[in-house]
Amino acid sequence: KRRYTITLLPGDGIGPEVISVAKNVLNLTGSLEGIEFGFKEMPMGGAALDLTGVPLPEETLSTAKQSDAVLLGAIGGYKWDKNEKHLKPETGLLQLREGLKVFANLRPASVLPQLVDASTLKKEVAEGVDLMVVRELTGGIYFGKPRGFGMNENGEEIGFNTEIYAAYEIDRIARVAFETARKRRGKLCSVDKANVLEASMFWRKRVMAIALEYPDVELTHMYVDNAAMQLVRNPKQFDTIVTNNIFGDILSDEASMITGSIGMLPSASLGEAGPGLFEPIHGSAPDIAGQDKANPLATILSAAMLLKYGLGEEEAALRIETAVLDTLSKGFRTGDIYSGENKLVGCKEMGDEVLKSI
Amino acid sequence: KRRYTITLLPGDGIGPEVISVAKNVLNLTGSLEGIEFGFKEMPMGGAALDLTGVPLPEETLSTAKQSDAVLLGAIGGYKWDKNEKHLKPETGLLQLREGLKVFANLRPASVLPQLVDASTLKKEVAEGVDLMVVRELTGGIYFGKPRGFGMNENGEEIGFNTEIYAAYEIDRIARVAFETARKRRGKLCSVDKANVLEASMFWRKRVMAIALEYPDVELTHMYVDNAAMQLVRNPKQFDTIVTNNIFGDILSDEASMITGSIGMLPSASLGEAGPGLFEPIHGSAPDIAGQDKANPLATILSAAMLLKYGLGEEEAALRIETAVLDTLSKGFRTGDIYSGENKLVGCKEMGDEVLKSI
Ligand SMILES: CC(C)[C@H](C(=O)O)[C@@H](O)C(=O)O
Ligand SMILES: CC(C)[C@H](C(=O)O)[C@@H](O)C(=O)O
Secondary structure (H helix, E strand, C coil), X not given: CEEXXXXXXXXXXXXXXXXXXXXXXXXXXXXXXXXXXXXXXXXXXXXXXXXXXXXXXXXXXXXXXXXXEEEEEECCCHHHCXXXXXXXXXXXXXXXXXXXXXXXXXXXXXXXXXXXXHCCECHHHHCCCEEEEEEECCCHHXXXXXXXXXXXXXXXEEEXXXXXXXXXXXXXXXXXXXXXXXXXXXXXXXXXXXXXXXXHHHHHHHHHHHHCCCCCCEEEEEEHHXXXXXXXXXXXXXXXXXXXXXXXXXXXXXXXXXXXXXXXXXXXXXXXXCCEEEEECCCCCHHHCCCCCCCCHHHHHHHHHHHHHHCCCHHHHHHHHHHHHHXXXXXXXCHHHCCCCCEECCHHHHHHHHHHHC | CEEEEEEEEEECXXXXXXXXXXXXXXXXXXXXXXXXXXXXXXXXXXXXXXXXCCCCCHHHHHHHHHCCEEEEXXXXXXXXXXXXXXXXXXXXXXXXXXXXXXXXXXXXXXXXXXXXXXXXXXXXXXXXCEEEEEEECCCHHHCCCCCEEEECCCCCEEEEEEEEEEXXXXXXXXXXXXXXXXXXXXXXXXXXXXCCCXXXXXXXXXXXXXHCCCCCCEEEEEEHHHHHHHHHHXXXXXXXXXXXXXXXXXXXXXXXXXXXXXXXXXXXXXXXXXXXXXXXXXXXXXXXXXXXXXXXXXXXXXXXXXXHHHHCCHHHHXXXXXXXXHHXXXXXXXXXXXXXXXEECCHHHHHHHHHHHC
């Protein structure tokens, strides 16, 4: 039997509900695939703030580091919105990414045939969309220094940040992106603003250098404003997209909304070594928290990514993915993807249906 | 008779074609409204590079500064794509914005009833969209220093830029945005990334301070990643959006694509005093340049914005806008907005039809 330790970070809002469902799915899948999971549940985000006064307690980070993979629910909520920066749930998430050194964020966005109607895009535009955004996650303007507040030479108050990339940071995310594209349809689009920003010119130069190692992958470049348009105009043109932290934040959210089913989309954040961080891309949805209304599928699919990318357990991952598609084909829908003709279920029941299909 | 001097900057690609049409429209409108225009045509962008070696010749800038308003076609093309930064057409555009001190970029994006089918969004989502992006245009990461290339303490090559805003820069764009919202539906959404960036926290703080001057305008705040999603999910929720230079670049392009008719969309860039800069938001489309295929309506509508925002000639502006709607209602379409059932026309013929309606 293979044994893995998984750190579970339920977090805030609907986080605990979806994590509890995903845990059951992992357990059942494991028992069928000869895998045993040891789970460690730790506080994080607003929950940790309330409990310990900080959004990422040291013990949570060290437990996460020592485990084989980390599964996060969601963080944040109105309650902590006005907190100072170092006491925001979001800051805990940034610290976790930094602490685990997970520089590569993989965010797939695909339109499932069963859910094509959920997209606000016309059917012929949405149908068949299947793209992957590879976002740099531990560099750029999110972490760049100097940053802060101050005064300029005229005595005017200012606020500032630094967008900065070193060669090794671009090289390693580019390699992840080329590898990802190679396993997909062999097309990589690097998104930047190289017509204006030096950081982007440097990004483009390094991506082109790394491209020499991947002659089988077709590389193109696109400006970020154009990419934001092309995702709306014709998202099918994209296979794999690689971009920096802030552009990736914006474009991956846009891409996921294009699928119309944010409650369905998982993500994986990977480092060079050590445990990966897996989480649904949706937020903590405080307005429906505790009401058994959340869609657990994004977290279940994040658990599948955890198996595939985090533990190399591809068969177990496939089993979960198939069970999710199966459950959708049977017509089960949570409120967020319900269109009137299917069977409306809550978070727990959706989880039970996936368990049945596994 | 009112007299105005207009600097025309045809630029590259389809620029000269659309500017020539817009000039005729301005002339006819002027003759009916008692306005006389003096036009000065100057080189800019790639055309200026070929002619003078720089993308914005001093004479072009000084002519523009001395005129009452500036109408720009489009700049750029494959030919100059590999140029060094200071020899790129885009650099000329940034120098022009800086030189004219046009810090406020107004970009309307509305879905005309006649063109609702052109959007890739479902009819019920696209229908009735009518929003305005107010983008800060002469600050932020586009112009922030330090910027460039170098080495970090580990001897690694780096590329970097600075996102920076001073209070007065935020205050003045916020005021333009509040004024704009006040004349529209009274709703302003300020977009930032204040959960991560100090520059955004400062942005939000200043916008909230200026809001006290506009108690009649309803102010909300949204993170940029969420805004990129909401534009796809439900663009109708937006009235006026205000945001920084780089977020505005991305979101205004996304918003314009949502209308499905980029060939229709004008923009205005305004300063505290001095001439405004008016231009279609589409690019130079080198692939169809010189073939009489371009859609001149965005430039014609930019001329209308020039009259309204640049010269205070609201009646003349309205006359042009009405003529454009009229021409569309009669079924005339250039290739980019043609859907099979209408009358396909070229750039010149479209211009002639607008002239008839004026
Ligand atoms: C919560 C926030 C800090 C975070 C980010 O900006 O990275 C989120 O938007 C995301 O994309 O995971
Ligand atoms: C051409 C480029 C420099 C410019 C910008 O980024 O501002 C363009 O994308 C725009 O939006 O007008």
